[in-house]
Amino acid sequence: MSRLVIRYFVLLLLAVSTHPTLAQTVTLPQMVQSAKNSPLFRAELTPAQLKSRGLETIQLQKGIQLNVKQYLNNSRLKNTVKIRPLFKRNIQLRFLKAKPSYTEKIIQLSDRLIINRTVKIKLKPGACGMKKKPAAISDLCFRRKAGRVHGKVAKKLKEIRQKLRSAPPKRIVVRNVTVAQARRLSDTDLLGLLLYSEEREIQHVSILPLRVRLAKMGKPSGRFKVGGLGNFARPLPQPNLSRPILTGKDRFGNPGKMAQKRKVRRQSSREIWNSLSELGAWEFGMCLIELQRFTQGQGQRGPEWGDDWDNILRRALAAGTLSVFAVREWDEARPLLLRIKRGQKNCTTRTQQRVADEQRQRREQRENRAYNFEKRYFLTGRTVIRNIGDTYQYTFTQETWLTDSYYVRFSYNLGYEFGLRFPYSLKVKADPLQVRGSGNSATRNRRVSVTVAPVNADRQGRPVYQAVGLDQNFYRKGREFTFSFGAGCSFKASIPGPNVNLSCPSINFDTGKDFTPSLGSTRRNIGNLWVLGRDLQPQKLGIHGWVGGAYLDLGVAADMTNGRIGYRITPDANSQLSQLQNRYVWADSERPRRFTLSPRNINLSLGFKVDQPKYKFRIELIPQARINLNLDLGVYELNRNVGPIRFDSLSIGSQFEVDRHPGTTSYYNYKL
Numbered sequence: 001m002s003r004l005v006i007r008y009f010v011l012l013l014l015a016v017s018t019h020p021t022l023a024q025t026v027t028l029p030q031m032v033q034s035a036k037n038s039p040l041f042r043a044e045l046t047p048a049q050l051k052s053r054g055l056e057t058i059q060l061q062k063g064i065q066l067n068v069k070q071y072l073n074n075s076r077l078k079n080t081v082k083i084r085p086l087f088k089r090n091i092q093l094r095f096l097k098a099k100p101s102y103t104e105k106i107i108q109l110s111d112r113l114i115i116n117r118t119v120k121i122k123l124k125p126g127a128c129g130m131k132k133k134p135a136a137i138s139d140l141c142f143r144r145k146a147g148r149v150h151g152k153v154a155k156k157l158k159e160i161r162q163k164l165r166s167a168p169p170k171r172i173v174v175r176n177v178t179v180a181q182a183r184r185l186s187d188t189d190l191l192g193l194l195l196y197s198e199e200r201e202i203q204h205v206s207i208l209p210l211r212v213r214l215a216k217m218g219k220p221s222g223r224f225k226v227g228g229l230g231n232f233a234r235p236l237p238q239p240n241l242s243r244p245i246l247t248g249k250d251r252f253g254n255p256g257k258m259a260q261k262r263k264v265r266r267q268s269s270r271e272i273w274n275s276l277s278e279l280g281a282w283e284f285g286m287c288l289i290e291l292q293r294f295t296q297g298q299g300q301r302g303p304e305w306g307d308d309w310d311n312i313l314r315r316a317l318a319a320g321t322l323s324v325f326a327v328r329e330w331d332e333a334r335p336l337l338l339r340i341k342r343g344q345k346n347c348t349t350r351t352q353q354r355v356a357d358e359q360r361q362r363r364e365q366r367e368n369r370a371y372n373f374e375k376r377y378f379l380t381g382r383t384v385i386r387n388i389g390d391t392y393q394y395t396f397t398q399e400t401w402l403t404d405s406y407y408v409r410f411s412y413n414l415g416y417e418f419g420l421r422f423p424y425s426l427k428v429k430a431d432p433l434q435v436r437g438s439g440n441s442a443t444r445n446r447r448v449s450v451t452v453a454p455v456n457a458d459r460q461g462r463p464v465y466q467a468v469g470l471d472q473n474f475y476r477k478g479r480e481f482t483f484s485f486g487a488g489c490s491f492k493a494s495i496p497g498p499n500v501n502l503s504c505p506s507i508n509f510d511t512g513k514d515f516t517p518s519l520g521s522t523r524r525n526i527g528n529l530w531v532l533g534r535d536l537q538p539q540k541l542g543i544h545g546w547v548g549g550a551y552l553d554l555g556v557a558a559d560m561t562n563g564r565i566g567y568r569i570t571p572d573a574n575s576q577l578s579q580l581q582n583r584y585v586w587a588d589s590e591r592p593r594r595f596t597l598s599p600r601n602i603n604l605s606l607g608f609k610v611d612q613p614k615y616k617f618r619i620e621l622i623p624q625a626r627i628n629l630n631l632d633l634g635v636y637e638l639n640r641n642v643g644p645i646r647f648d649s650l651s652i653g654s655q656f657e658v659d660r661h662p663g664t665t666s667y668y669n670y671k672l
Contacts, residue, residue, distance in 0.1 A: 028203050028393055028409070031230065032107070032116050038232035040109040047072050047104055055108070057651075060212040064384070064652050068106075068113065068208075071649035074622075077117040077204050078102045080643065085136040086121060095130070095137050097122040097198070111236045112229065113208045121200045125175055128196055140396070142195050142636040149187045150634035152546070153497040157187050160194070160496065163402055173402055188635050194496050195406070195636055197397035206647065207389035209236055214382060229389040229413065359603050366605060366672070367433035367444070376428075376668050377455065377467045378567070378613035381421040381661040384621075388414045388647050392627055394640060404494060408631050408638070410550040412489040414647070416623065418556070419482035422517045422615040422658060423464040424565050427451040429592075430672050433606075444599055445578075446606055446672055449592035450585070452565045454517040456480065468664035476510070480517060481526050483556050484510045491543040491550050493631060502543045509536060518563035518617060520588040530555040534628070548630040548638075555644065557622040564588045566614035566657070572607035574600050586616070597672065611667030615658045621650040 026034075036044065043053065047069070050056045056069040077083060078100070085091055086100050100121045107114040121140065127133070128141035149157070161183070164173075169180035174193060182190060207229045229236070390412055397406035431447040457464045457478040465475055476482055486508045493500040511531055518524040533541030533551040542551030565587045571577040580595035587593060597606045626643035660666060 028116075028205055028391060031391075032114065032205065035107045035109065035114045035232045038109055040111060040232060040235065042108040042110060045106045045108060047106065050106070053108070055106075055113075058210055060210065060650075061214060063657070064212050064650060066208070066210065066212075067649040067651050070651075071208070071646065072104070072106075072115065074646040074649065075115070075117075075204075075206065076104065077119050077202065080645065082136050082139045082641065083119055083202065085134055086119075091134060091136065095124055095127040095133065097124055109232065111210050113210065115204075115206045115208070117204045119202045121202075123198050123200065125198065139640050140200050142192070142396075142631075142633075142638045144192070145635060145637055147634050149191060150497065150546070150632075153191065153495070153633050154187055156495075156497040157190060160190070160402060167402075171401075174400065191496060191633065191636060194403055195397060195633075197406075199398050201393075201395040201398075201407075203391075203393045203395070204645070205391045208648065209387055211236065212650070213385040229387055363603055367435065370432050371428070371430040371670075371672055373428040373670060376426045377423060377464045377665070378426060379421065379423045379464055379468045379470060379661040379664045380613055380615040380658045381419065382658040383417050383419045384650070384652075385415070385417040386648060386650075388416070388623075390414070390625065390645075390647055392629075392642055394629065396638070403496065406496065407492075407494050408548075408550075408629055408640075409492045410489065410552075410627055410629060411492075412487055412552055412625075414485055414487045414554070414625075416483070416485040416554075418558075418621060419476075419484065420619070420658060421480045421482070421661065422563075422565075422617075423455040423457055423468075423480070424517075424613070424615070425453050425455050425464075426567070426610060426668065427453075428610075428670055433672075444602060446597050447594060448597055448608070448672070449594045450567075450569070450610065451590060451592045452567065452587050453590045454519050454563065454565070456516040468661075470661065470664050474661075474663070480515050481529075481558065482510065483529060483531075484508070485531075485554060487541055487552065487554070489541070489543060489550070489552060491545070493547050495547060495631070495633065497547070497633070500545055500547045502545050502549065504541065504543045505539055507536065507539050507541050509541075517615070518560045519565065519590065520563065521561065522563070524560040524563075526558040526560065528555055528557045528624075542628075548632045550630065551628045553626040553628075553643075555624040555626070557624070558619055559622075560617055560619040562588075562616075562618040564616040566612070566616065567610050568612040569595065570609045570611070571597060572609070574604045575606045575608060576600060577608070584612070606672040607670060609667050609669050613660050613666075617652070617658075619652045621648070621652070622646060623648045 035041065045053060045055070050069055050072075056067075058066045058068060060066050073079075078087060083100075086096065092099055100119055102120075103116075103118050105116045107116065123137075123140065127137060130137075133141075164179050164183050167179045169178060169183075171179045173179055173182045174197065177193060182193060185193060209229065391409065392411075393407055393409040395405055395407035397403065399405040427450070429449045429451075433444055433446040436443045436445075455464055457480070459478045461470065461472075461475045461478045464470075465472075465478070486506060488506045489504045491500070491502045491504075509531055511529065515524055515526050531541075531554045533553050540551065541554070543549040566584065567587075568584045569577070569580065570583060576598045577583070578596045578598065580593075585593050597608065599606055623646070624644040625647050626641065626645070629638070629640040629642065631638040
């Protein structure tokens with residue numbers, strides 16, 4: 001996002017059990033007032049008071065901040081594309097009675113913020129009827145179209161005409177139109193009169209929880225727990241997330257997440273002694289080894305062997321084996337053993353000399369060899385999960401003696417997660433061992449270099465996911481940045497006709513984007529990723545009914561920098577590590593990290609382990625929403641596009657660490 005399983009992160013991997021947090025029967029003023037009456041209430045503030053209250057930036061988790069000031073600046077209703085022009089002088093002079101009024105209040109509860117934004121606009125008479133008007137004005141007006149007044153609306157108009165007949169003829173209905181004049185209007189014109197109020201009001205209320213949930217990254221589980229944000233009487237529930245349990249090994253044989261250990265039966269000391277004592281005698285065993293080597297063309301015949309050994313050898317070759325069981329009677333070997341012991345050169349001496357020579361040869365070959373190991377990979381990841389509630393209401397007619405207020409309202413509850421996955425490669429090289437001096441005072445050192453680099457996996461997860469043993473259910477088309485959400489929404493229209501209350505089915509969706517993670521000061525802009533509610537299949541994110549509806553588009557952008565790759569280097573028991581200040585390394589470039597290994601026992605190999613993969617970064621997450629509202633009354637239609645509106649503002653700082661993705665390689669061993 002982490003899907004920053006960062007879950008919130010992003011995170012990230014869930015589904016939705018969503019229902020609107022704001023009941024359709026509760027008006028926005030009632031909802032705002034219930035927040036003020038909450039036992040969790042702390043204060044009501046203006047944006048200018050945030051700094052004095054220490055609320056411009058709120059620490060949600062270590063390394064994760066909610067930038068309240070930045071969020072308010074980017075979600076300010078008066079700054080949206082369709083409302084900003086209304087504050088320009090030239091538009092006000094032509095189309096408005098006065099400059100629009102704007103209020104913005106923040107209600108602080110102990111565990112969430114409620115932001116209440118309201119714009120009030122007063123149109124000049126006839127403003128909507130002007131042929132040439134800017135989009136900002138057109139968006140406030142109904143459009144006349146061909147057709148007939150909808151039957152349900154016509155029924156309501158009959159009730160309104162009944163009121164008109166009983167009202168005084170000179171009473172003003174709206175603007176300068178009297179009751180007597182309104183009685184003579186057709187249904188179409190009467191409907192137009194009721195819809196064209198001069199005062200319009202737009203209200204946008206958001207609920208921001210002051211917490212974030214983090215989870216290990218995994219596949220989308222299809223369940224987002226969304227809801228309860230609008231219940232101000234009780235605190236938000238504590239997160240209860242389970243981590244996926246995975247087993248398995250990667251193609252290098254290294255364990256993934258706690259691969260089940262085999263039960264190995266250990267022999268007792270007596271069993272070990274008995275198995276060794278089957279050789280009968282040390283010398284006989286040593287000679288048997290030399291005989292085996294001789295038959296394989298790897299040794300020379302010793303002068304102490306004699307005819308008895310030739311007989312043993314012939315029987316062994318005829319039987320197709322050469323072992324202690326080739327000697328049928330131990331008494332046959334006893335005189336032979338005595339003669340070997342009396343010899344000037346016995347099998348033990350020969351074996352010891354041979355072993356020493358072979359050991360020296362292997363050591364020299366090992367010391368003279370340079371190593372260039374196959375490239376290997378680690379996969380880190382985290383998910384950040386958040387719940388958000390938003391309500392947008394456009395009131396196009398204020399309440400009068402004749403009618404209720406008419407408005408269209410769209411509410412949505414969103415549980416979303418950003419999954420952030422950061423694969424990186426690991427390349428290890430080692431120079432030939434350097435020997436300085438001779439004899440016991442000689443020093444031996446081997447220079448080793450470790451190079452790491454971020455990786456962008458393809459849609460099949462190559463080259464990383466198979467290499468680290470990731471379960472294919474978690475591939476998610478190889479995306480490094482995943483965006484999952486679960487959403488529920490409601491639509492209410494108060495119109496000249498029966499009020500409309502609709503709810504959209506809960507919906508889950510998972511998408512994402514490929515990118516190469518940042519390293520060092522390199523900046524990675526993930527770009528804008530949009531999910532269009534109208535185009536989703538099989539279930540759209542929106543509502544449509546006889547009177548119109550609304551659709552919700554969700555988008556996200558992210559800007560990443562200051563990436564750092566982390567890993568730990570641990571020498572084995574025979575190796576001494578030097579020229580590395582800290583065993584845990586943080587790399588901010590692809591430059592090799594060098595260190596030296598020295599052997600404690602020159603006849604044993606050097607070795608070290610690389611484990612505890614991590615990733616640090618700074619990222620700015622910018623989730624956004626667009627709303628398309630449509631109200632169709634047959635002969636009049638209103639289309640209003642809202643946004644894009646920024647519905648959250650998270651900043652993940654450089655101290656935030658993403659650790660190993662569950663079920664993937666946890667370490668690599670290197671032998672030199």
